[in-house]
Amino acid sequence: MRKTSHPCPLIAVIGGSKATPEEAAAAETVGRVLAEGGAALVCGGRGGVMEAACRGAKAAGGLTIGILPGADRVEANPYVDVSIVTGIGLARNAIVARTAQAAIAVGGSYGTLSEIAYALMFGVPVVGLGTWEIKREGHPPAPIVYAATPEEAAAHALALARRGE
Amino acid sequence: MRKTSHPCPLIAVIGGSKATPEEAAAAETVGRVLAEGGAALVCGGRGGVMEAACRGAKAAGGLTIGILPGADRVEANPYVDVSIVTGIGLARNAIVARTAQAAIAVGGSYGTLSEIAYALMFGVPVVGLGTWEIKREGHPPAPIVYAATPEEAAAHALALARRGE
Amino acid sequence: MRKTSHPCPLIAVIGGSKATPEEAAAAETVGRVLAEGGAALVCGGRGGVMEAACRGAKAAGGLTIGILPGADRVEANPYVDVSIVTGIGLARNAIVARTAQAAIAVGGSYGTLSEIAYALMFGVPVVGLGTWEIKREGHPPAPIVYAATPEEAAAHALALARRGE
Amino acid sequence: MRKTSHPCPLIAVIGGSKATPEEAAAAETVGRVLAEGGAALVCGGRGGVMEAACRGAKAAGGLTIGILPGADRVEANPYVDVSIVTGIGLARNAIVARTAQAAIAVGGSYGTLSEIAYALMFGVPVVGLGTWEIKREGHPPAPIVYAATPEEAAAHALALARRGE
Numbered sequence: 001m002r003k004t005s006h007p008c009p010l011i012a013v014i015g016g017s018k019a020t021p022e023e024a025a026a027a028e029t030v031g032r033v034l035a036e037g038g039a040a041l042v043c044g045g046r047g048g049v050m051e052a053a054c055r056g057a058k059a060a061g062g063l064t065i066g067i068l069p070g071a072d073r074v075e076a077n078p079y080v081d082v083s084i085v086t087g088i089g090l091a092r093n094a095i096v097a098r099t100a101q102a103a104i105a106v107g108g109s110y111g112t113l114s115e116i117a118y119a120l121m122f123g124v125p126v127v128g129l130g131t132w133e134i135k136r137e138g139h140p141p142a143p144i145v146y147a148a149t150p151e152e153a154a155a156h157a158l159a160l161a162r163r164g165e
Numbered sequence: 166m167r168k169t170s171h172p173c174p175l176i177a178v179i180g181g182s183k184a185t186p187e188e189a190a191a192a193e194t195v196g197r198v199l200a201e202g203g204a205a206l207v208c209g210g211r212g213g214v215m216e217a218a219c220r221g222a223k224a225a226g227g228l229t230i231g232i233l234p235g236a237d238r239v240e241a242n243p244y245v246d247v248s249i250v251t252g253i254g255l256a257r258n259a260i261v262a263r264t265a266q267a268a269i270a271v272g273g274s275y276g277t278l279s280e281i282a283y284a285l286m287f288g289v290p291v292v293g294l295g296t297w298e299i300k301r302e303g304h305p306p307a308p309i310v311y312a313a314t315p316e317e318a319a320a321h322a323l324a325l326a327r328r329g330e
Numbered sequence: 331m332r333k334t335s336h337p338c339p340l341i342a343v344i345g346g347s348k349a350t351p352e353e354a355a356a357a358e359t360v361g362r363v364l365a366e367g368g369a370a371l372v373c374g375g376r377g378g379v380m381e382a383a384c385r386g387a388k389a390a391g392g393l394t395i396g397i398l399p400g401a402d403r404v405e406a407n408p409y410v411d412v413s414i415v416t417g418i419g420l421a422r423n424a425i426v427a428r429t430a431q432a433a434i435a436v437g438g439s440y441g442t443l444s445e446i447a448y449a450l451m452f453g454v455p456v457v458g459l460g461t462w463e464i465k466r467e468g469h470p471p472a473p474i475v476y477a478a479t480p481e482e483a484a485a486h487a488l489a490l491a492r493r494g495e
Numbered sequence: 496m497r498k499t500s501h502p503c504p505l506i507a508v509i510g511g512s513k514a515t516p517e518e519a520a521a522a523e524t525v526g527r528v529l530a531e532g533g534a535a536l537v538c539g540g541r542g543g544v545m546e547a548a549c550r551g552a553k554a555a556g557g558l559t560i561g562i563l564p565g566a567d568r569v570e571a572n573p574y575v576d577v578s579i580v581t582g583i584g585l586a587r588n589a590i591v592a593r594t595a596q597a598a599i600a601v602g603g604s605y606g607t608l609s610e611i612a613y614a615l616m617f618g619v620p621v622v623g624l625g626t627w628e629i630k631r632e633g634h635p636p637a638p639i640v641y642a643a644t645p646e647e648a649a650a651h652a653l654a655l656a657r658r659g660e
Contacts, residue, residue, distance in 0.1 A: 120605040302460070
């Protein structure tokens with residue numbers, strides 16, 4: 001059977017449902033550059049960093065997918081094209097991480113940390129922008145690529161997602 | 166905040182990962198008519214009825230979303246545009262049902278029955294085509310709309326999804 | 331490595347979170363007879379049929395396990411010994427079905443139907459007591475054992491759970 | 496309605512399915528001291544740290560609950576009394592964290608990190624023993640209590656679990 005190619009890589013932007021103005025601006029730029037680079041955006045579908053990233057992606061004509069924790073599509077931010085209504089609460093963080101071919105963490109709190117952990121578990125490349133640093137004595141360093149700017153973060157993720165295809 | 170309208174209703178086609186030739190033909194027609202009617206198709210992303218429905222939708226230029234049970238996007242059929250890689254096994258049936266604005270069951274076994282049950286639980290309209298009949302003494306009849314042809318099934322689902330918007 | 335034997339078979343009682351007096355009385359008897367027969371009770375942990383079954387099991391000194399849909403153990407009924415707090419909503423129905431070595435459905439609505447469907451999918455024996463009847467043309471009859479009394483339902487489930495060990 | 500008291504607090508031990516001899520010894524001591532302190536043990540039900548903790552708990556006559564990722568109870572380690580067969584893969588980490596009244600992380604890799612993150616998200620107290628350290632600039636320090644010995648870790652967790660009751 002012919003396997004048609006995926007129309008575009010899926011790249012996750014993960015981060016808090018509340019964002020500082022700086023985080024929101026960074027996420028919006030990340031979303032825009034990902035869309036310009038031909039990626040579809042996957043995220044948790046809510047506000048804050050997720051909404052800013054979706055807004056950026058839509059401004060560049062990209063496709064946005066929101067994997068919602070709750071039971072109703074109305075909780076999606078207004079820039080989500082496709083709402084996946086999981087109803088499984090924060091266990092949906094595992095799905096966001098698995099679905100992506102690379103993930104960019106922008107700021108974030110413990111939810112973001114769980115998504116970073118899942119991505120690392122599943123072998124999904126992780127790019128960090130002002131986010132968690134983790135270490136454990138005796139454990140190899142986590143392969144998180146830290147970026148200094150949103151443009152750099154998006155470029156890294158696009159390259160890493162394409163390498164995995 | 167301005168709520169942009171969903172680009173199109175999401176309609177689920179549910180059915181077995183193995184299909185008889187008749188079921189596959191019916192599912193393909195359903196997928197095609199849904200796409201012609203402006204709906205995006207959501208399904209479990211695997212073979213059988215799901216693949217036939219996706220093939221029909223793609224033939225008409227529609228968008229197809231596969232909510233996969235396993236841990237790898239390669240299990241998606243070749244007509245899935247957006248693969249949601251849940252990794253949660255058959256518990257993903259709840260997500261397929263919640264994500265849809267209407268669902269069409271084509272044939273199917275117990276997995277399909279679970280998705281019908283979830284859709285009924287969540288108030289998602291269900292259209293049946295050669296699928297389960299259910300009854301319980303003392304319980305109101307389940308509001309499943311049985312259709313005689315794939316065209317009729319798709320038309321019912323399109324009307325029901327729009328009514329709920 | 332020595333595999334210690336499971337202390338007792340786990341048998342699920344599934345049914346509505348609201349119950350008629352007759353259903354509650356039946357579920358309580360089922361719970362009591364299961365505990366007398368040496369089984370631990372697994373259920374969704376909420377009210378109605380679940381609570382009545384747990385009350386019956388505790389009256390006979392049995393162990394009760396509630397697999398809760400929500401995010402807080404306070405939603406467990408007062409007769410649950412071990413609360414599993416899933417937070418995954420009604421997708422937890424798949425876990426109730428998988429965890430059991432046999433399941434008894436008492437009355438119930440669409441949630442119960444989803445659990446019956448999952449049990450049938452997973453090869454878990456199902457005993458029905460005043461619950462759903464399902465059929466599909468061209469599909470083999472579902473192997474649900476219908477019982478006439480709670481005592482008979484519990485006896486069937488105990489025998490079926492032991493056969494699978 | 497009378498709310499019967501929970502028979503005992505549930506405390507999670509989280510850690511890798513492979514363990515160094517030192518980690519296994521620590522986990523076994525943790526499990527034993529928790530059981531001596533009257534707690535039931537909840538864990539992911541597999542090998543390594545989870546198995547060692549269960550072995551310790553059983554040696555002291557405690558109750559052990561394994562929340563398994565896979566679809567079959569045979570994957571439980573031999574010291575699990577109650578197997579919860581989730582079938583939802585590593586999304587079950589959210590359930591382990593939610594179900595516990597306190598959690599002790601022993602060593603561990605990214606799976607353990609995800610459970611730490613979930614526990615912090617859900618407000619479940621976390622005790623660390625040779626495990627991850629996390630920090631993010633601008634984020635308050637994570638309230639993880641680091642212990643120097645297994646006895647100290649178990650004592651902290653028992654105290655923290657009781658405080659939350």
